[in-house]
Amino acid sequence: MIVQWTKSYTIIFIFISILIGSRIGFAQNIQFGQITVEDGLSNSYVNCLLQDKTGFIWFGTDDGLNRYDGYEIKVYRNNPDDSSSISNNTIWSLWEDHSGYLWIGTKGGKLNRYDPYLNRFEHWDLDSNGTSELTISYIFEDNNSFIWIGTYRNGLYRFNQSQNKIDHWKNNSDSTRGLSENFITSILEDDYKNIWVATYDGLNKYNPDNPEKPFTHFYNYSENNDTLSNNPIWYLSKSSFYKNSILIGNLNGLTKFNLLNEEFSQVTLPESSNLQFGRSVSSIVEEDRASEKILWAGTYGGLVRNNLTMGEMQRFIKNKNDPSGLLSNQITDLIIDNSGVIWIATENGINIYSPKLSKFNFQSSQIFFPEGSSDLLNKNIRAITQSNN
Numbered sequence: 001m002i003v004q005w006t007k008s009y010t011i012i013f014i015f016i017s018i019l020i021g022s023r024i025g026f027a028q029n030i031q032f033g034q035i036t037v038e039d040g041l042s043n044s045y046v047n048c049l050l051q052d053k054t055g056f057i058w059f060g061t062d063d064g065l066n067r068y069d070g071y072e073i074k075v076y077r078n079n080p081d082d083s084s085s086i087s088n089n090t091i092w093s094l095w096e097d098h099s100g101y102l103w104i105g106t107k108g109g110k111l112n113r114y115d116p117y118l119n120r121f122e123h124w125d126l127d128s129n130g131t132s133e134l135t136i137s138y139i140f141e142d143n144n145s146f147i148w149i150g151t152y153r154n155g156l157y158r159f160n161q162s163q164n165k166i167d168h169w170k171n172n173s174d175s176t177r178g179l180s181e182n183f184i185t186s187i188l189e190d191d192y193k194n195i196w197v198a199t200y201d202g203l204n205k206y207n208p209d210n211p212e213k214p215f216t217h218f219y220n221y222s223e224n225n226d227t228l229s230n231n232p233i234w235y236l237s238k239s240s241f242y243k244n245s246i247l248i249g250n251l252n253g254l255t256k257f258n259l260l261n262e263e264f265s266q267v268t269l270p271e272s273s274n275l276q277f278g279r280s281v282s283s284i285v286e287e288d289r290a291s292e293k294i295l296w297a298g299t300y301g302g303l304v305r306n307n308l309t310m311g312e313m314q315r316f317i318k319n320k321n322d323p324s325g326l327l328s329n330q331i332t333d334l335i336i337d338n339s340g341v342i343w344i345a346t347e348n349g350i351n352i353y354s355p356k357l358s359k360f361n362f363q364s365s366q367i368f369f370p371e372g373s374s375d376l377l378n379k380n381i382r383a384i385t386q387s388n389n
Helices: 002-019 375-387
Strands: 033-035 046-051 057-061 064-068 073-076 091-096 102-106 110-115 120-125 136-141 147-151 156-160 165-169 184-189 195-199 202-206 215-218 233-238 245-250 253-258 263-267 281-289 292-299 302-307 312-316 331-336 342-346 349-353
Touching: 046 091, 046 342, 046 349, 057 091, 102 136, 136 184, 147 184, 147 195, 195 233, 202 233, 245 281, 253 281, 281 331, 292 331, 292 342
Parallel strands: 046 331, 091 136, 184 233, 233 281
Antiparallel strands: 033 349, 046 057, 057 064, 064 073, 091 102, 102 110, 110 120, 136 147, 147 156, 156 165, 184 195, 195 202, 202 215, 233 245, 245 253, 253 263, 281 292, 292 302, 302 312, 331 342, 342 349
16 A cells, blocks of 8 residues: 555656746646656657556557656567567557456557566467457457457457457448448447447447347538548547537547437537647547536647636647647547546657646745655756756
């Protein structure tokens, strides 16, 4: 218990250290902390984020799996001479199962499972012949402990661990029966035990009781004409703000899908006319704080903050003259950790934002750090202090 307490509070203190003393003004009025390769990140391109049950934050990058404990970053890479190392260094997806094992999807196609108790990786070939090089784009565990695996071009897999059995579905010539597309981007299970699969061409609902037609397809039609729109979907999120609804991040915006009447409706985003792909939503998190419901959306044109309670919207974009701003406009993933801190994965590193701490005007003399603070934490304090003097 003492170790977990230290991790949790160390992370909080790091965010305080990043925010203290910063007096650089900018129109968007939010300051973001940063974690880059200079702080030990193995690669600047971060594809995915996860906080595990013990409080560690994991970063999946283009060159290694990174674990952040609030003090320093530990990097896991493939070692050709060690069969218990990770199979590939390009990490596209992360998921923690109910037992605390970490599942990792890599560009090389092997399904990896990290055992935190033995500190080793296990691997599975999705293709039984081991001949196909698959990129695993998404991983999800359902309530039956099945592991669902979405791939970049080879459809959907389901791994039954207890039977060591893998099922596979693909798009086929009869599009009314198979998946609508073989590029799987996101997977979730709703409160009614339905599995929803996002693809590059629409939304799919898995029907376990109908093997003849296992998938039902849903498309978001344009209100102005009969052509399909918003069909490339990047992200699915089960909403707590909108009852019985899924939030869908897609190529042309943010969509709400009602699970009961199976209807789509658009969620308004700030204007993005001057930003390429500014409406393309890659990730979504909901922040319920101080009686306000705030929807955060990562896009390929900056970070959007939509205060649903107050009816206020903001878009944050990179400003090369602002050292406390976003590292990039290309947001690849978002999470909110157990303490309410928002982690933002970008193509240039990690941004972090603490809504709780941002409303206070901290002075460095008021901050007390636990004994044994690391060099990384102290380096952050020095760098910020120097930049603001």
